[in-house]
Amino acid sequence: MKIGQAEYIISAVGPAQYPTDGLPEIALAGRSNVGKSSFINKMLGRRSLVRTSEKPGKTQKLNYFKINGSFYFVDVPGYGYAKVSKKEKEAWGKMLEAYFSQRSELSAVVHLVDLRHPPSKEDVQMHDYLDYFGRPIVTVATKADKVPKGKHQKQKQMIIHDLGLGADEPLLLFSSVTGAGKDDAWRILEPFLK
Template sequence: MLVKKAEIIITAVKEEQYPPEGVPEIALAGRSNVGKSSLINTLINRKNLARTSGQPGKTQTLNFYNINDEFRFVDLPGYGYARVSRKEREKWAEMINRYLTKRQSLREVVLLVDIRHSPGEHDKMMYDWIKSIGCTGIVIATKADKLSKNQQAKQVSVILRELGVEDRSLIIPFSATKKQNKDKVWQLFDEVLEIG
């Protein structure tokens, strides 16, 4: 996809702050610091439209990005960050849940996991949830540049087994640094948007 326009529309906490329905949305879910913002920046060829941070738990809102006036990326708050109070974590969970269950424009929820580690409990819960609402079950395995091709293949098998992914081609090793599999991700997203 050729991205000619990319902008952040709004950072929302409440439903009434969401942009109007009608434009297809792809939501990105994953642990804190897994690389959701880096993925967005890489896909749209921008350095920092989506703010990245070395500090986990930075995204505490739903961030809506307009792409080419055709669709939106929605960056969800990262989960599983230990240093945040339980009350705060519950607030995020409620915010994410409300968006995912009520949003008519939502076409797909994509799970991001760190390829270097086995998926954790939160990842498994999120993946099961994504599948239960009828999404494809696309998994983007980030930070792939940190592993050799052989190690990547091994870790893809681990992710496949741990999450119970039915189709190996739905797990995409991705590197924001090396732009590895950027085209492959776009290809899947194009399919999602056409189906929608």
């Protein structure tokens, strides 16, 4: 995939602010600090289109990025670490539920997990949640460069087992440092961009 254009469009808190051009959307979900911003920047060949933060949990809205004028990446709030009030978390929950359950333009979700660790309870809940809404899920294990190659297969099997991934559910290893997995990710996402 050749990226000619990538631009931030809007931070939306509800359907009234979602783009109305009907283009396909790929949502990116994952725990705070799993490397969502780095994934987006690497996939788009940009250094800092999405700000990476030392403080996990900075994304608090649905951030829309328009790619090549033909589809969107939608960065959703990370779960897990964010030091936010219970009330705020409930508001996020409602916003995400409305988005994942009702948004017809949402064609797939990239679910990012950390290759170095077993999936967290929240990772498992997110996968089950997306599954429940019948959304196609592409699971991406980030930080692959931080795990010795000899351990990749073992870590992959652990993620497949813990998330209950079926034989037809893609799981790919990704490194925003080396770019490993980038071409595979585009190949898997391409059918959802039409």
